[in-house]
Amino acid sequence: LERLEQAGDQPFKTQTKLDLAFHREIAKASHNAVLLEHLTALEYKVALIKQRTQTYNAAPETASQHRAILEAILARDADRAAQAAALHVRTFAPLVIAELLEGVSEGKRVRG
Numbered sequence: 001l002e003r004l005e006q007a008g009d010q011p012f013k014t015q016t017k018l019d020l021a022f023h024r025e026i027a028k029a030s031h032n033a034v035l036l037e038h039l040t041a042l043e044y045k046v047a048l049i050k051q052r053t054q055t056y057n058a059a060p061e062t063a064s065q066h067r068a069i070l071e072a073i074l075a076r077d078a079d080r081a082a083q084a085a086a087l088h089v090r091t092f093a094p095l096v097i098a099e100l101l102e103g104v105s106e107g108k109r110v111r112g
Contacts, residue, residue, distance in 0.1 A: 004018040004019055004022050004066065005063055016047055016050045016051065019062075020047060024036075024039060026069070026070075026073065027039045029073070049096055052099075052100065053095075053096055053100075061091050062092075065087060065088040066088070068080075068084040068087075069081060069085050072084050
């Protein structure tokens with residue numbers, strides 16, 4: 001997470017790799033093989049979406065939400081971790097969907 005938080009001036013591709021690594025480390029730490037399998041399957045699609053949108057790494061909510069997720073995990077507070085993760089998805093999912101739909105309506109091809 002510290003490397004991700006310090007990556008603001010690095011190329012977007014590097015930021016994306018660090019973001020995906022953060023999420024992957026959480027999944028690995030869960031010792032939940034099914035979760036890790038699903039996350040691994042989603043990483044390519046998430047990377048494509050992040051490349052298409054290129055705005056959410058820098059959003060202040062990203063860093064604070066990642067930090068809240070990690071702190072809850074470290075505190076072994078499963079409920080708080082789940083709430084923080086759900087907030088993270090609820091914050092960005094509608095923004096990403098809206099931006100992707102805008103790209104489609106403008107005739108831009110979305111791959112993946």
